[in-house]
Amino acid sequence: MDSNLKQYYDFVENGDKIYLPHFTLECVIFGYENKQLKVLLTKLVGIGWGVPSGYVKREESLTVAVNRILKERTALDNIFLKQFHTFGDSKHRIKPQEYESGIDVSMTKGTWLAERTLSIGYYALMDCSEADIKLDVFVEDYKWVDVNEIPKDLLLDHNEIIDYALMTLRNQIFHEPIGFELLPEKFTLPEIQTLYETILNKKFDRRNFPNKLLAQEIIVKLDEKRNIGQHRSPFLYKFHKENYENALSERTALVL
Amino acid sequence: MDSNLKQYYDFVENGDKIYLPHFTLECVIFGYENKQLKVLLTKLVGIGWGVPSGYVKREESLTVAVNRILKERTALDNIFLKQFHTFGDSKHRIKPQEYESGIDVSMTKGTWLAERTLSIGYYALMDCSEADIKLDVFVEDYKWVDVNEIPKDLLLDHNEIIDYALMTLRNQIFHEPIGFELLPEKFTLPEIQTLYETILNKKFDRRNFPNKLLAQEIIVKLDEKRNIGQHRSPFLYKFHKENYENALSERTALVL
Numbered sequence: 001m002d003s004n005l006k007q008y009y010d011f012v013e014n015g016d017k018i019y020l021p022h023f024t025l026e027c028v029i030f031g032y033e034n035k036q037l038k039v040l041l042t043k044l045v046g047i048g049w050g051v052p053s054g055y056v057k058r059e060e061s062l063t064v065a066v067n068r069i070l071k072e073r074t075a076l077d078n079i080f081l082k083q084f085h086t087f088g089d090s091k092h093r094i095k096p097q098e099y100e101s102g103i104d105v106s107m108t109k110g111t112w113l114a115e116r117t118l119s120i121g122y123y124a125l126m127d128c129s130e131a132d133i134k135l136d137v138f139v140e141d142y143k144w145v146d147v148n149e150i151p152k153d154l155l156l157d158h159n160e161i162i163d164y165a166l167m168t169l170r171n172q173i174f175h176e177p178i179g180f181e182l183l184p185e186k187f188t189l190p191e192i193q194t195l196y197e198t199i200l201n202k203k204f205d206r207r208n209f210p211n212k213l214l215a216q217e218i219i220v221k222l223d224e225k226r227n228i229g230q231h232r233s234p235f236l237y238k239f240h241k242e243n244y245e246n247a248l249s250e251r252t253a254l255v256l
Numbered sequence: 257m258d259s260n261l262k263q264y265y266d267f268v269e270n271g272d273k274i275y276l277p278h279f280t281l282e283c284v285i286f287g288y289e290n291k292q293l294k295v296l297l298t299k300l301v302g303i304g305w306g307v308p309s310g311y312v313k314r315e316e317s318l319t320v321a322v323n324r325i326l327k328e329r330t331a332l333d334n335i336f337l338k339q340f341h342t343f344g345d346s347k348h349r350i351k352p353q354e355y356e357s358g359i360d361v362s363m364t365k366g367t368w369l370a371e372r373t374l375s376i377g378y379y380a381l382m383d384c385s386e387a388d389i390k391l392d393v394f395v396e397d398y399k400w401v402d403v404n405e406i407p408k409d410l411l412l413d414h415n416e417i418i419d420y421a422l423m424t425l426r427n428q429i430f431h432e433p434i435g436f437e438l439l440p441e442k443f444t445l446p447e448i449q450t451l452y453e454t455i456l457n458k459k460f461d462r463r464n465f466p467n468k469l470l471a472q473e474i475i476v477k478l479d480e481k482r483n484i485g486q487h488r489s490p491f492l493y494k495f496h497k498e499n500y501e502n503a504l505s506e507r508t509a510l511v512l
Contacts, residue, residue, distance in 0.1 A: 062344030
């Protein structure tokens with residue numbers, strides 16, 4: 001037997017000695033690239049496309065587990081992440097064996113992997129270009145997909161999980177440092193406006209949008225320009241960290 | 257063997273045929289009474305005080321389960337509730353057998369109940385006087401406790417769960433119909449002000465507070481007064497449901 005297959009069999013037969021059964025962590029990883037908000041999809045061997053996920057070890061905290069799962073898949077540490085919802089309502093989560101018609105379940109039938117699992121959803125933010133996506137015996141491929149072009153036939157309830165994560169991201173943009181996480185340290189006014197327009201999927205006025213950010217003093221103009229062509233060298237800005245965080249506190253909110 | 261003890265033994269021995277192991281639902285139930293924000297605490301037989309909780313049946317959705325658990329305990333249907341966080345980080349949730357020193361675990365040792373559980377936290381809002389709290393073989397007592405007087409030694413991580421629920425309630429007061437759920441349909445201006453002051457644990461100006469609510473048109477003055485003594489008959493108000501819900505939408509927020 002080749003070592004990959006042996007590793008796979010061992011996980012099916014004995015995984016529950018290491019991992020807790022009955023729930024997984026699902027990670028919706030958002031990245032921002034070429035003016036697009038993207039989600040990382042991974043392809044599980046023999047199962048199909050979905051978001052990265054993993055099991056929690058028997059003596060591991062949830063927070064340690066989600067950071068480990070993200071690091072194993074992206075090679076990144078200290079990722080911005082938030083738990084957003086635990087899923088246990090869809091038919092896929094209640095009677096998985098009846099709704100996995102596209103999946104060959106002969107190998108897992110009767111094992112711990114055939115049982116019902118809840119999913120604890122986290123969303124994460126990262127720079128696509130910084131992530132170094134790792135494949136392994138369980139994951140054979142990956143792609144970053146524009147949030148407007150997510151395939152409708154992801155495994156289990158992963159479409160619902162992405163939709164919920166996106167709704168949460170759009171709501172939390174007024175309360176979490178999402179711009180800070182997805183933009184480079186220094187940016188132009190069109191760059192920050194495009195980021196918020198892309199995430200919220202709406203247009204803001206070219207004059208009012210920067211004026212509102214400047215009026216709230218959450219961005220600061222730098223004495224520095226970026227040269228992007230003849231006669232085109234817009235000023236650079238950065239976040240005023242303290243004012244930005246105050247504007248994000250739950251009882252006020254960023255005004256866009 | 258008496259029937260209670262038999263029922264208890266049966267749950268310990270065979271409960272995992274009916275219920276999923278490894279996670280429970282914890283319900284932080286807030287009520288408002290006599291100008292106090294209160295939480296329902298229940299006493300588990302042989303274990304101690306905490307918030308009401310329960311297991312999910314093997315073929316039950318999370319949402320059905322939490323409504324069932326709340327109904328079994330309070331006799332109420334259609335309770336306002338929100339999932340707010342899943343807990344799996346505290347030492348009590350990782351190695352329960354080592355941190356339950358005050359509890360006699362001899363009966364559950366080696367059974368499904370001795371294993372690690374995650375907790376999916378929900379908060380609920382109800383009128384204390386409408387709830388008809390049921391006791392049973394597992395729960396021997398209950399009390400409604402002011403949020404400022406919660407005992408520090410609740411079982412497992414229930415103190416942390418209540419703190420998190422209270423923080424969530426205070427943040428969501430700007431986004432969820434919390435006033436609507438906790439006040440009677442018709443109320444006086446001092447009554448609604450006291451509710452918000454009690455939940456947020458801060459004082460608002462007697463003149464500005466009602467003026468802000470009236471300016472946002474989220475409350476409506478009725479042509480009706482309450483007689484509370486000689487020369488004292490304040491006007492009654494009610495929520496303007498549509499304006500209130502608009503003000504609560506995530507992208508704006510109630511202004512207090």
